[in-house]
Amino acid sequence: MDRLEQLAGKQFDLLVIGGGIIGAGIAEAATAHGLKVALVERGDFASATSSASSKLIHGGLRYLQMGDVRLVREAHQERRALMNVVAPHLVHRLNFLFPLYDDGPHRPWFVRTGVLVYSALARAKINGRVSERRALRLVPELRTEGLHSSALYADAWTNDGRLTLANVRAAADRGAAVLNYAEVTAIDSDGADVVVDGETVRVQAGAIVNATGPWLDRVRRLEDPSAAPSIRLSKGVHLIADGGENWGAAVTIPHDKVRVSFAIPWEGKLLLGTTDTLHEGEPEDARVTDDDVRTILDEAAVAVRDIGEVRASFHGLRVLPGGPGATANARRETVYTHGAHGMLSVAGGKLTTYRRIAIDALDQLGVRNLDRKPRPLPGATGLSTIDWPVELDPATRSHLLHLYGSLVTEVLAPAVEDPSLLEPIVAGRPDLRAQELYARAHEWARSDEDVYRRRTTVWLQGSEPDSVSAEPDSSLLTG
Ligand SMILES: Cc1cc2nc3c(=O)[nH]c(=O)nc-3n(C[C@H](O)[C@H](O)[C@H](O)COP(=O)(O)OP(=O)(O)OC[C@H]3O[C@@H](n4cnc5c(N)ncnc54)[C@H](O)[C@@H]3O)c2cc1C
Numbered sequence: 001m002d003r004l005e006q007l008a009g010k011q012f013d014l015l016v017i018g019g020g021i022i023g024a025g026i027a028e029a030a031t032a033h034g035l036k037v038a039l040v041e042r043g044d045f046a047s048a049t050s051s052a053s054s055k056l057i058h059g060g061l062r063y064l065q066m067g068d069v070r071l072v073r074e075a076h077q078e079r080r081a082l083m084n085v086v087a088p089h090l091v092h093r094l095n096f097l098f099p100l101y102d103d104g105p106h107r108p109w110f111v112r113t114g115v116l117v118y119s120a121l122a123r124a125k126i127n128g129r130v131s132e133r134r135a136l137r138l139v140p141e142l143r144t145e146g147l148h149s150s151a152l153y154a155d156a157w158t159n160d161g162r163l164t165l166a167n168v169r170a171a172a173d174r175g176a177a178v179l180n181y182a183e184v185t186a187i188d189s190d191g192a193d194v195v196v197d198g199e200t201v202r203v204q205a206g207a208i209v210n211a212t213g214p215w216l217d218r219v220r221r222l223e224d225p226s227a228a229p230s231i232r233l234s235k236g237v238h239l240i241a242d243g244g245e246n247w248g249a250a251v252t253i254p255h256d257k258v259r260v261s262f263a264i265p266w267e268g269k270l271l272l273g274t275t276d277t278l279h280e281g282e283p284e285d286a287r288v289t290d291d292d293v294r295t296i297l298d299e300a301a302v303a304v305r306d307i308g309e310v311r312a313s314f315h316g317l318r319v320l321p322g323g324p325g326a327t328a329n330a331r332r333e334t335v336y337t338h339g340a341h342g343m344l345s346v347a348g349g350k351l352t353t354y355r356r357i358a359i360d361a362l363d364q365l366g367v368r369n370l371d372r373k374p375r376p377l378p379g380a381t382g383l384s385t386i387d388w389p390v391e392l393d394p395a396t397r398s399h400l401l402h403l404y405g406s407l408v409t410e411v412l413a414p415a416v417e418d419p420s421l422l423e424p425i426v427a428g429r430p431d432l433r434a435q436e437l438y439a440r441a442h443e444w445a446r447s448d449e450d451v452y453r454r455r456t457t458v459w460l461q462g463s464e465p466d467s468v469s470a471e472p473d474s475s476l477l478t479g
Contacts, residue, residue: 006177007194008201012038014365015192015205017184017219020050021160021351023211024167025358031174032375033367038203039176040194042183042215044450045168048283049213050351051161051454052316054238054274055266057082057091057352058155061098062258064118071333075352076122079156085374086355087166089383089405091158094264095249097130097138098151099303105256108148115151122154138249141305152249157266160351161454162403165443166377167354173378180444187223189341207365210345214283214317224340231335231347233283234318237292238273240266240460242308253303261299267457268430270308272300279317288313311462319348336364379405389416399430403456411438431456 014030016023019041027039041047057079059072082091098115100108112128128151135142135150142150172178179196186193191204210219220227244265251263264271273296279286293313300307321335334349334357344364349357359372383405388397389412400408411434415421421434439445439455452458 003179003182003196004199004201006179007038007040007182007196007203010036010038010177010204012036012177012203012205013207014038015040015203015208016211017192017209018042018211018213018215019045019164019168019178019180020048020211020213021046021164021167021354022050022213022346022349022357022361023209024050024164024171025354026209026211026346026361027171027176027178028167028375028377029355029358029362030367031171031176033362033369033371035367037171037176038205039168039171039178040182040184040203041180042212044180044446044454045178045444046161046164046454049316049318050164052236052238052314053160053351054236054262055157055160055264055271056094056155056262057158059118059122060350060352061114061118061153061252062260064114064121065258069121072118073121074356075350078353078356080123081355081374082158082352083156085376085380087158087163087377087380087405089379089402090163090166090377091156092402094155094157095138096153096155096252097135097142097249098153098252098254099135099142100148100150100254101302102146102148104148105254111151111254115153119153128152139247139251139304141243141247141307142251143301143303143305157250157264158351159267159403159457163351165454166379168444169378170375178444180450181446184219184222187219187341187343192222208343209361209365210339210343211361213319216319216345216347220337220339220343220345223343227339230322230337230345232320232322233279233286234320235277235279235286235292235315236274236318237288237296237313237315238271239293239296239310240312240314240462241270241272241310243306244268244270251303253299255299255302261296263300263304267460269311269460272296272307276318283317286315286317288315311460321348334360336361338364377405379407382406389413390419390422392422396430396432399457400432400435403435410442411435425452425456426458426461428461429456429458431458 013035014037016027016039027037030037059076063071130150130152182194182196184192193200194203212219217229247265253261335347337345346361415434423433425431435456439451445451
């Protein structure tokens with residue numbers, strides 16, 4: 001069906017604005033509750049914050065330090081639901097080593113007690129102290145000078161962009177109209193104007209949810225020009241470096257009483273970061289600066305020797321409830337507000353707790369008989385009984401299984417007739433040409449960047465193909 005036809009002349013129960021994890025999660029949950037949904041995203045799905053996170057599905061050790069036990073417990077529950085039911089192909093357990101240096105900000109007993117409580121909330125069996133030998137087995141590049149001891153705990157990692165896409169797909173499979181490159185430009189009591197491929201289409205909907213992350217207040221002002229600012233933004237930068245392939249754990253690096261940074265083995269590279277600095281001005285103005293890069297490398301060097309070549313950098317913007325105070329200490333709460341014409345705006349929260357935020361949003365909209373049980377996303381079931389249509393080496397298989405789950409058979413089906421689709425898209429990455437075809441035909445990818453950056457992991461190579469930019473600029477952030 002034509003993109004405009006999906007929206008024009010239809011009456012929807014719910015229009016969701018914003019195709020990050022929160023908007024996609026709300027669309028997934030709303031369709032599961034029988035609502036007729038339209039999901040519109042100005043850029044590509046997950047092109048903003050939801051592909052720029054630290055990729056952790058975690059309780060958040062630092063929230064425990066801030067005394068927010070409830071948030072940590074809820075996040076751990078969600079982690080278990082995502083790992084076991086919702087997306088076991090995309091969310092994987094990861095051990096974290098917390099090295100304690102003589103000149104570090106914490107007393108060892110404080111961290112060990114914290115890790116014990118955290119692990120109890122996580123219902124994880126591992127916790128406590130690790131010998132230097134074991135620490136080095138887990139992280140061969142760990143810096144050991146001045147190392148007092150290390151603690152170990154468990155969380156999980158994911159591919160944030162693909163987790164978002166899996167929610168979009170779930171909503172679409174249940175009949176939602178899902179459109180990327182479709183921007184909401186006006187809002188009133190019975191619907192919104194959406195610009196699709198240069199044409200404005202009227203979308204009629206019984207309810208509207210604003211899930212536009214850093215653009216939340218801008219979209220609130222479309223409904224009510226006098227809406228007062230409700231959020232602050234904090235910039236977080238990450239680097240992708242070579243390394244991490246033989247690591248058995250990520251490293252949590254403490255910098256002060258609250259703030260930590262991470263070195264995470266991720267998709268065959270090392271993900272380093274993040275920073276946390278107040279961003280004033282428009283979301284589009286945020287940039288990765290030389291200072292950000294230097295800070296991340298300096299902070300990683302506290303615990304990691306010999307960081308490999310930096311291949312890429314990216315930034316995202318955290319949405320924090322408005323108000324004074326340091327961004328690192330600001331509570332990561334989700335705030336729901338109802339606008340002048342009834343639009344519900346959803347601000348803040350975490351990737352980890354997106355399902356809970358989506359259900360709470362439906363609750364705020366008055367949806368009855370909410371089903372809070374975890375539901376498998378497309379590709380999440382039948383993982384152990386996959387009938388592989390073509391021969392692949394184990395590393396490529398596990399990469400594809402991680403990205404697509406059991407939908408991998410759909411991805412590979414055309415390669416039975418055309419074996420050239422089994423060639424890598426770029427040397428050094430396990431992504432195949434078949435994925436490119438699938439992304440454009442079945443995953444709403446419209447540009448090379450959509451394919452290489454958010455449907456596959458080609459961009460991590462930081463080079464070929466030419467069209468992949470290693471460092472996103474504002475156009476990527478805004479779509
Ligand atoms: C540096 C950093 C690290 C993080 N690490 C973690 C982590 O490890 N684990 C964790 O659980 N959480 C983490 N988070 C938090 C998590 O990433 C965010 O909470 C989550 O991605 C927010 O998703 P969202 O859908 O609200 O926003 P976004 O992903 O920003 O989506 C909003 C979308 O709205 C679209 N939009 C804007 N205006 C319009 C319009 N007019 N019409 C249509 N669409 C529009 C935008 O294009 C955008 O795609 C991190 C956040 C940051 C910044």
